[in-house]
Amino acid sequence: MKTTIHYLYLSLLLCLLSNPSLNAQEAIHDSVSLIKRSYIDVTVGKDKGKEVLLKRLSTIPPEKEVSDQNVIELQQLYPISPKEIEQLVSTIRTDGSWEDINYADTKRSGWEPKKHTERILKLTKYYYQKRQALKPSEISRLTNTIHQAMNFWFSQGLVCKNWWYNQIGIPRTLGPAFLLFENEMSEQEKQNAIKVMNKSAFGMTGQNKVWLAGNVLIRALLENDWELTKKAREVITSEITLGQKEGIKADWSFHQHGAQQQFGNYGMSFLCNMSFYSELFAGTSLVFSKEQQSILTSLLLEGYQWIIWQGYLDVNGLNRQLFRNADVDKGFSLLFAAYSLMKSSEPEVADKIKEMIRRNSIASQTPNTFTGNKHFWESDYTIHRTPKWMASVRMASNRVIGTELVNEDNLKGYYMADGALYTYVRGDEYHNIFPFWDWRKIPGITTYESNTPIPNPNRANSRNHSSCVGGVTYKNTGITAMQLKRNKLEANKAWIFTDDYVLCMGSDIHADSTATITTSIDQRFSKGKVWSEDNKRFFHDNTGYIILQADTCITITEHKEGQWKDFMGMYKPEILKSNLFSIYLKHRKDVPASYIYLTLPATTQQKVHDFDSKPIHVIRNDKEAQAVIIKDLCYVSVYHPTDILIEGQNPIVISEPGTYIIHAKEGQFVAAKPFAIKK
Template sequence: MKRNKLLFFFLLVCCSIFAQKSTNDSIALIKRNYINATISNDKGKEDLLKRLSAISPEQEVSDQNVIELQQLYPISAKEIQLLTSTLHADGTWEDINYKDTKRSGWEPKIHAERILKLTKYYYQKKLMLKPTEFSQLKKAIHQAMALWFNRKPVCANWWYNQIGIPRTLGPAFLLFEQEMSEQEKQEAIKVMMNSAFGMTGQNKVWLAGNVLIRAILQNNWSLVKEAQQAIGSEIVLGQKEGIKADWSFHQHGPQQQFGNYGLSYICNMSFYSELFTDTPLAFSKEQHKILISLLLDGYQWIVWRGYWDVNALNRQLFRNADVDKGFRLLFAAYSLMKSCNPEDAEKIKKMIDRNSFFSQAPNTFTGNKHFWESDYTIHRTPQWMASVRMASNRVIGTELVNEDNLKGYYMADGALYTYVRGDEYHNIFPFWNWRRIPGITTYDSEAPIPNANRKDSRNQSSYVGGTSNGETGITYMQLKRNGLTAHKAWIFTNNYVLCMGSNIHSDSTATIITSIDQRFRKGEVWSDCNKRFFHDNTGYIVLQADTCITTTELKKGQWCDFMGMYKPAKLESNIFSLYIKHRKDQPASYVYLVLPGSNANQVKNLRTDDIQILQNNEKIQAVIIDSLCYIAAYQAMDLDLKNGENVHISQPGAYVIKIKKDKD
């Protein structure tokens, strides 16, 4: 009996040792995976890195997505020599304002970014450096870390303290762990303890990711698992914030956030998918399926030839944002591809090839999709893409946060962008008239742009939506705010976008305009009787309108006018603008075509006989094109198709109806 007890105790000890070894091995594997990802040790991403390196990185950066993209750039010995030689004995750099009070683009974060750069170079080159170089680099890292540990800088924006700084310094601590004293390691853990589990959506993922780094530093397997569970808990549908049923992404309430929080989400989740591969914490098949669907059924729609759709930038209208966010998504797509089945992996590979910068691959991903939970529509053809962004009493149109998007009040009032090359609106924002955002209807005024966060900024209508047959579709919006009402509809075909407006009026004496387009001037502007126009691979045909005005003028502006983190720097550029000036004595209307990917002859010779406008008023907007009738109804009614058919519309909404053609 005594022998059996000893044997049982011996087996118990062996199991405990084995379990501890297994736990230690898992933490070591996750740590190794984290370090490899941090130093970009992935041959499969070499082509993307080569293309990225051909583009000069931004010098003024606030967007966390862009910051993490720039962390992928190869680090040169010249950069490191400059950082170590300009570091003061107290651990500071002369060019950083450590007393900065900005809520966006907070300068002390540059110090944290430099620590990460130094530790990455140290980890990659430590076996190749000369003894004096190695010693100088280590000393610089210790000094720079000591500065942070001693001063403990705090930003007025909570995000930097709880998310941004721990997310930047955490990987640096992992890379430099073997060189840190016990006191330094405890200070590092204190930095990481500024993050705790909580919040929702992407903020929750960021916080849990920082807790994960702390758990790895502490070799705390229980905390590692808890962090993984918190991260994985956001890979679900149907929550108020996060992935929506239409594969868009919401944060800060019911608001489309593809380019801000949503991009961070898909990038982070792709990273963790790769990080946990071949460990006990690997995401489930269902979780992988959701992430792949978010990429292929959501994000795949909004990028054109590597450029991010302006309507999906959200409040982050940073310089080169459309290119940088496009690159960031491709790196995430590659990481996610590693855990896919062959069929999905091939789809993702085609997406990467099609959107790699300077790619000549054909745009074979086509169709029409309305993101009904976000009041957002994308239309793709082999030659061009178009997008419309709206708002309703269900969906917030835009936001102003931390001096980001100071002038974007009208950006969800039916903004219509069309792309052929992809760069049509690249870095145009400093020169914009923000009341002439392409597609919108608003007041023509010199008054300051309203604050997007004020209480009356929401569109006060539920009549906003769209429908599609997969290839073509109609999107509609009743704009109703600030005393202005307008019924707007967009019909997407493979040859053009038909834009209709009706019941345009207000309780103000101010002039109302509808902007058709506003972009950089490229070449001459051709026009025919002020009804047909062609400029920069795009045609415009005005079928019905009041006064139509086209201008080309030298505009001046600066990025800090609408993004507060930038330093003042005046710029100028030639801008083309085409807009309609509406009459005041009665409700106005319009009908016009936008023809992307065309030429002047095509615009001049296009026959519009097959476009049959049935009605365009306050009750309904209806048009027949070929054998399809596109309808935006604002009330229940009967519609005469004028071919012997009559359609009963039982409730307001968007409809695409197949109709019989006249036999004559």
């Protein structure tokens, strides 16, 4: 018997060797099949390790009005209940449509017909996962519903006014559904599916390029085209690189739509997609190279790890995507991406990722050991982390675009990069606050007080017209500075970060206007009474504010009404109510104004009362420079060449505008970063 088996095996081997084309075809088929199976496994969530994240996610009701692709794909991870499927099966109309979807919708964001494709994906996922357990009659009802829904989409030829849906969003949603349901599709349905996928082609830059190539990959798998599969993989991985105008930057931030920080939007999609492909190609001939994997884990650990606190993504990292629950949903998206990357990483890196995931679960009891100060110099963005709190500052310059308004997203965000300062202890301090904000008093910014409409950030003259923006770090401290120049208003703004507080300084604040100028200190939900002392020391919601020098300080706790639609056009009108606390400075008009104040996160009323500000020695706060000595260090921001005078030292000449940290007793620079002057 053994002899017979050996003979048959040898005959088969000789046949394959004598027919290399057959051998190659079989190998290609196996490779495409392997990638296809892996794609399906990742899509349906065959991963025990992610169950803890899924359990946490399932406690948060999914949003009903969604246009952000990151959130849509996050919602696709939710467990699918039989009740949901029964609702879809029982309400589909004979033509394959659903009554509650507006198929004539013309919105450019949150386009309603896309819900139809998301339902198809949900139905096919449920079918694939449960087909062995369902009764024949249940399978028949389910597959008939899927066929109806698919053929409705194929026959209608619906087109959105926003190209992104047609070329990226729709194929990206339906592609996995086609793979899951491929064995049940007729030949005509397969051809129609490929027509949908043909809407995507290689091209563009950054995350758009990755999305398009990912859709081409799905088409290649549907057509069993190994060469196209390899090409799609090459195009996808071509964006895992540094030094391009858009994409991953040298400081581990992410740019899209020009020199614009896009952590929460395109960057988040990039990281989520790349982690998916890292997991998809693992164990195949298309596996990411060690260099590519290293770049992705560096983007995670040197970039994204800085901007998440207790599971909430920093508001300054959201950019235009100020959706309801965006900070939480994007935090979850990041953690799922981190887990996927961890699986293909070296043990030492995997341990760091695991600790990041553990530390950032909502209400985590894991101590925050990831501390320090980082200035993302390519994005005019600073993060400061201590064991108990985090702070962030977002700026803009003539090099870096502050923000954008696209498809009615971010209708009121014009001032969001004018020095916005947020502090976090719990992480939820600004969670879903946007409908109630005074958008001219975003925490930290200096601007006009006015009732006129908020300007459009896409206007040609909306940029900050100064190169004097930057920051520098020394050990666990740092200084960040911004010279604001736009709308005929000018101001020098600086932030000094320590383990206990943020020292905020402003100088040479003036404008060619009679309008009142204000500097917002904070604006957040009201939580309990506001304690104050001599109108100079305040305490509210775990945070203290100490005014060291200013014209007039005003605090207000008021009942506010607002709606999401006011600044995010995709939402339906709905008036909401809440109570807001606001503290801000009103500046004099007759002379250039200035201010100095402290923000003390994670503190108590008693500590604010007892705080001794005498060790903070301000030596300059004028047109040319801002300088302050704290302990043994002198933090300096310079806007024009000048001398810094430190008692007991010879004058320190600083000829280049920038941020500097000097050892006060030795008169030596310990950190220096001239501003990147745009020529």
